[in-house]
Amino acid sequence: MENLLTDRAFWVNYWEQKPDLSVNIPANYMFHEQLQKIIKTQQVQTAIELGGFPGYYAVFLKKYFDLDVTLLDYFVHPPITAKLLKENGLEEKDIQIIETDLFQYKPEKQYDLVLSFGLIEHFNDTADIINRHINFVKPGGTLFITLPNFKALNGWFQKRFDPDNYDKHNINCMDPKLLAGICEQAGLEVIQSRFFGYFSLWLHEEKQKPLMLRLFKKSLWLGGKILTKLFPFNSRQLSPYIILEAKKV
Template sequence: MENLLTDRQFWVNYWESKDGLTVNIPSNYLFHQELGEIINKQGVRTAIELGGFPGYYAVFLKKYFKLDVTLLDYFVHQPVTNALLEANHLKPSDINIIETDLFNYQPIQQFDLVLSCGLIEHFNDTTDIINRHIAFVKRGGTLFITLPNFKALNGWFQKSFDRENYDKHNIDCMDPKLLADICKKAGLEVVQSRYFGNFSLWLENEQQKPIGIRLLKKTMWFVGKVFTKIFPFNSKMLSPYIILEARKM
């Protein structure tokens, strides 16, 4: 339990606070280009999304790439996932669902692609959680992990105006070199580990924040977007995400 920065009740409360979970996932969904290249180049047929409720990436991979997809999380509210599938013209049977604690589960199957988006930063022991991902990757398969970069301006904003949410994240793990080194020590070939995206800001449950904070966020978001539109680049100080791609040889 000392490894956890969140618990099941945190995620129950988190998802119950969300509106608009049922969305039509677009073909240009975040990280679509990176995932598409992996799938096409590596001949991916099977994939698992870890910690991904309600299953946006599982739906994306099924909808646009027709993969055999599994979603694993220790909190899955089936009606929400079913509504998401229906909104994307899929059936409940189109995605395999495993509701379990990742720390008490032994993989019975390995996959061509193992991905998580916004999971590993909720644990103190980064090596341990990445190795749990690797256990699902078949030989020749790909590990793809994304996480927020709270060492960027976005992190300052979270720390300043949503400290409770900021404290649910392991800031130390937000380091591309650290992530690459963990994979290398586990015997994986690191394809890329880098900052991703030019600029973005966000707040959880933004509409519940004071209007002054919301206006400041909108102003900073607009200025940052204009600046990085003119001067597009990935950087530690501005990029909102980190991506890790590694191959199990």
């Protein structure tokens, strides 16, 4: 339990406060170019999304690439996932769902592609959580992990104005070199481990924040977007995400 920065109650409360989780996932969903390249070049047929409830990326992979997809999470509310599938023209049988504790579960099979988005930063032991991902990867398969970069301006904003949410994240793991080193030590070939995205800024439960804070956030967001549109670049100071891609040889 000392490895956890969140617990089940946190996630139940987190998802219950979301007004409408059933959205139509577009073809240009975040990280679509990276995923498309992996799927085509590696001839991916099976994939598992870890910690991904309600299953946006599982739906994306099924909807646009017709992969054999599994969703695994500690908390799954089936009616929400069923509604999300229906919104995207899919049926409940199209995605296998495993509701379990990742730290107790032993993979029954391995996959061509193992993904997580915003998961590993909620644990203190980064090497341990990444190695649990690797246990699901087939030899020759690909590991793809993304996480927020709270060492950027967005992180300062979170720490200053939303410290409760900021404290739910392991800031030390937000280091591409650290992530690459863990994968290399596990015997994987690192394809990329880098800062990603030009600029973004967000607030957890933004609608509940004071008006002046929302206006301040919007002004920073607009300024950052204008700057990085004129001078587009990925950087530790501004990029909102980190992506890690590695292959099990």
